[in-house]
Amino acid sequence: MNVRRRQFLKAAAVSAAVVPLLRTRARAQAKPIRIGYTMSATGPYAVGAGITQAPNYTLWQDQVNAQGGLAVKGEGRRMIEFVSIDDRSEIETAVRFYEKLATDDKVDLLLPPWGSAMNFAIAPVAGKYGYPMIGPTAISGKFKELALPYFYTMLVQPAPQMQAVAAMLKDARDQGKIKKVAVAYVNDLFGIELNAATGPAFRAAGLDVVDTKSYPLGAKDLSPVLKGFKDAGADAFVGLTYPPDNILVTSQAKEVDWNPAVFFTGVGTAFPFYRDRFKGAEGVMGIAGWNPKVKYAGAKEYFDAHVRKHQKEPDRWASAFAYASLQILERCVGEAGLDRPKIKAMLDATEFQTVAGPIKFAKGENVATPGIVGQWQKNEFELVWPKAAATGAAVVPKPAWA
Amino acid sequence: MAQGGGDRSRGGAQAGLGVTLSPTLLLDVVIGGFTTGGIYALVALGLNLQYGLMRVLNVAHGEFLMLGAYVTFSLHTGWGVNPLLTLLITGPTAFAVGLALHRLLYAPLLAGEAAESLESRSLLLSFGLMFVLQNAALLIWSADLKGYSYLAIPLRWLGTVFPANRVLAAAIALALGVAFYVYLRYSLTGKAVRALMQEPEGAQLVGIQTSRIHGLCFGAGLAMSAVTGSLVSMLFELTPFMGLPYTVTALVVVILGGLGNMVGCLMAGLLLGLVETAGVYLASSDIRLISSYAVLSLILVLKPSGLFGR
Numbered sequence: 001m002n003v004r005r006r007q008f009l010k011a012a013a014v015s016a017a018v019v020p021l022l023r024t025r026a027r028a029q030a031k032p033i034r035i036g037y038t039m040s041a042t043g044p045y046a047v048g049a050g051i052t053q054a055p056n057y058t059l060w061q062d063q064v065n066a067q068g069g070l071a072v073k074g075e076g077r078r079m080i081e082f083v084s085i086d087d088r089s090e091i092e093t094a095v096r097f098y099e100k101l102a103t104d105d106k107v108d109l110l111l112p113p114w115g116s117a118m119n120f121a122i123a124p125v126a127g128k129y130g131y132p133m134i135g136p137t138a139i140s141g142k143f144k145e146l147a148l149p150y151f152y153t154m155l156v157q158p159a160p161q162m163q164a165v166a167a168m169l170k171d172a173r174d175q176g177k178i179k180k181v182a183v184a185y186v187n188d189l190f191g192i193e194l195n196a197a198t199g200p201a202f203r204a205a206g207l208d209v210v211d212t213k214s215y216p217l218g219a220k221d222l223s224p225v226l227k228g229f230k231d232a233g234a235d236a237f238v239g240l241t242y243p244p245d246n247i248l249v250t251s252q253a254k255e256v257d258w259n260p261a262v263f264f265t266g267v268g269t270a271f272p273f274y275r276d277r278f279k280g281a282e283g284v285m286g287i288a289g290w291n292p293k294v295k296y297a298g299a300k301e302y303f304d305a306h307v308r309k310h311q312k313e314p315d316r317w318a319s320a321f322a323y324a325s326l327q328i329l330e331r332c333v334g335e336a337g338l339d340r341p342k343i344k345a346m347l348d349a350t351e352f353q354t355v356a357g358p359i360k361f362a363k364g365e366n367v368a369t370p371g372i373v374g375q376w377q378k379n380e381f382e383l384v385w386p387k388a389a390a391t392g393a394a395v396v397p398k399p400a401w402a
Numbered sequence: 403m404a405q406g407g408g409d410r411s412r413g414g415a416q417a418g419l420g421v422t423l424s425p426t427l428l429l430d431v432v433i434g435g436f437t438t439g440g441i442y443a444l445v446a447l448g449l450n451l452q453y454g455l456m457r458v459l460n461v462a463h464g465e466f467l468m469l470g471a472y473v474t475f476s477l478h479t480g481w482g483v484n485p486l487l488t489l490l491i492t493g494p495t496a497f498a499v500g501l502a503l504h505r506l507l508y509a510p511l512l513a514g515e516a517a518e519s520l521e522s523r524s525l526l527l528s529f530g531l532m533f534v535l536q537n538a539a540l541l542i543w544s545a546d547l548k549g550y551s552y553l554a555i556p557l558r559w560l561g562t563v564f565p566a567n568r569v570l571a572a573a574i575a576l577a578l579g580v581a582f583y584v585y586l587r588y589s590l591t592g593k594a595v596r597a598l599m600q601e602p603e604g605a606q607l608v609g610i611q612t613s614r615i616h617g618l619c620f621g622a623g624l625a626m627s628a629v630t631g632s633l634v635s636m637l638f639e640l641t642p643f644m645g646l647p648y649t650v651t652a653l654v655v656v657i658l659g660g661l662g663n664m665v666g667c668l669m670a671g672l673l674l675g676l677v678e679t680a681g682v683y684l685a686s687s688d689i690r691l692i693s694s695y696a697v698l699s700l701i702l703v704l705k706p707s708g709l710f711g712r
Contacts, residue, residue: 044643220438
């Protein structure tokens with residue numbers, strides 16, 4: 001008994017001596033930077049997360065680690081290690097995990113999850129623990145109202161986005177190509193806010209809105225809505241839609257024999273999947289932000305690298321902004337180190353050059369990117385409005401459904 | 403907000419909801435309701451067969467619909483098989499899977515247990531099954547939206563227009579539902595099933611083999627779910643998580659129509675479809691869920707055994 005006890009003590013003493021040794025050696029090889037986030041791999045948000053955000057996180061990690069790691073000011077390069085879970089599209093799960101990342105894991109940096117509602121829920125957590133976070137897939141005027149000092153949004157927010165749509169429609173109306181506009185929106189944070197921005201923007205443009213209808217998330221039949229619009233004589237359709245109902249509304253427009261001169265839809269139109277699903281989707285318009293034809297440094301390389309790694313194209317709206325948010329973070333860490341208040345100060349003051357063009361934050365909102373309208377033309381989502389950012393000219397009326 | 407509120411001024415009386423009730427609108431509602439209700443009826447029939455007969459509430463019912471939909475999608479987009487022909491594959495396959503599942507999982511559970519523990523255990527089992535099937539689908543087909551166009555053409559009739567694929571899918575669903583009812587009504591096996599539903603002990607006394615009938619019904623229930631999935635795949639985008647809402651709707655229909663009542667199930671499915679569609683046309687799309695739960699609550703208050711329950 002005694003012997004065994006002595007052996008145990010000896011072993012314990014030896015290991016106690018060895019563990020710090022191992023640790024020092026690990027430090028000599030530069031500890032990896034730990035970056036935490038949650039991503040919806042299952043549940044209703046999985047579609048958007050899997051197209052727009054997750055592929056860009058892993059692409060960036062691969063690229064940075066292939067160069068020997070992320071350059072940290074004063075420390076040299078450190079490998080990137082992700083600490084992440086599937087939040088199952090449950091907001092509570094995400095909030096809990098972000099709390100844990102900040103307090104228990106004490107990760108070096110945080111990346112945001114996918115979607116407006118998710119970002120809305122975790123943004124206060126990021127603020128509470130002083131983690132700067134750049135949300136690439138968050139649209140809501142409420143972010144500005146809440147004035148979250150550590151949260152930054154990349155995408156064009158509701159008001160400027162709908163002003164761009166209004167200007168495009170006004171142009172078509174002035175040329176006599178459309179007369180009456182009908183609006184449908186999904187009853188979720190995204191649709192509600194965009195619809196709220198639509199009223200003032202369309203009124204200011206003097207557009208004749210003949211009908212506005214909402215429908216619930218997960219709607220299974222939108223033909224009654226579309227038939228109503230058709231009977232009301234609308235020749236421009238503006239759908240503030242989410243991916244599943246976006247597909248539904250597009251296929252049903254064809255099925256109820258309605259081909260308005262302008263057919264504009266929301267989230268999902270810019271997905272390559274949408275183009276492939278509707279045989280080119282020729283002439284369909286949607287919210288856009290980017291395509292591989294833009295003239296920004298690294299845009300084409302980004303597109304190619306994305307296709308190489310994931311065997312699928314990035315989407316034509318937020319994908320490039322998700323990647324750009326990581327470019328911004330990379331530059332901040334390179335120049336300010338891992339000191340989070342310093343990163344925040346740099347985010348507030350700097351204009352960044354990214355694959356998605358120049359990005360400049362004012363009170364947390366990216367104000368350098370204009371609201372953009374895209375249109376599928378010969379397999380590319382051409383940016384057709386505003387004309388200053390255009391890669392092609394708008395085609396109105398759209399051709400017949402394929 | 404709603405400027406115009408649905409300008410359907412093609413003659414007729416005001417319906418009092420700011421909508422003009424015309425013959426065309428009535429046709430829209432009836433056909434639209436039947437196309438939704440036909441699908442509801444078929445998926446509910448399968449659940450009713452399992453729950454009504456064995457008191458096994460299969461929460462994973464909708465997952466077999468999802469699998470049926472994915473198999474049809476894969477066969478159609480991969481090998482160009484006509485989606486309608488795939489019913490001949492998904493139906494029998496699901497039937498065989500159902501037989502096997504019953505033999506391996508449910509039969510041991512059903513043997514010699516008290517009714518109360520049986521229901522809760524089968525519930526746990528099917529919840530487990532649901533997660534396994536969802537995640538298997540996630541691994542095989544990924545979370546990306548999948549879908550294809552089939553018969554996505556307008557069908558013009560009496561001055562209005564309907565999606566051809568929906569009408570076809572609902573017609574097939576209804577035909578299958580009615581055919582199954584006729585089978586239950588007139589075949590010997592069907593009579594045995596009905597006997598077991600009405601009087602389990604009496605049925606055993608006259609020599610009906612309970613476990614065999616249970617197995618067949620479990621298989622038939624899954625087959626109906628999978629076949630509905632094949633039909634649904636022509637209409638909607640697929641995700642690994644599409645099943646659960648159908649399970650919930652099926653449960654509503656089963657309760658509406660009365661447990662174990664097949665005619666009730668068919669009628670309740672159609673009724674639910676009609677009520678939902680009428681709500682959407684006359685008021686707003688947002689009212690769809692509210693109207694279906696309102697009908698359910700009303701029936702539960704007025705006639706707790708279901709519309710056609712005894």
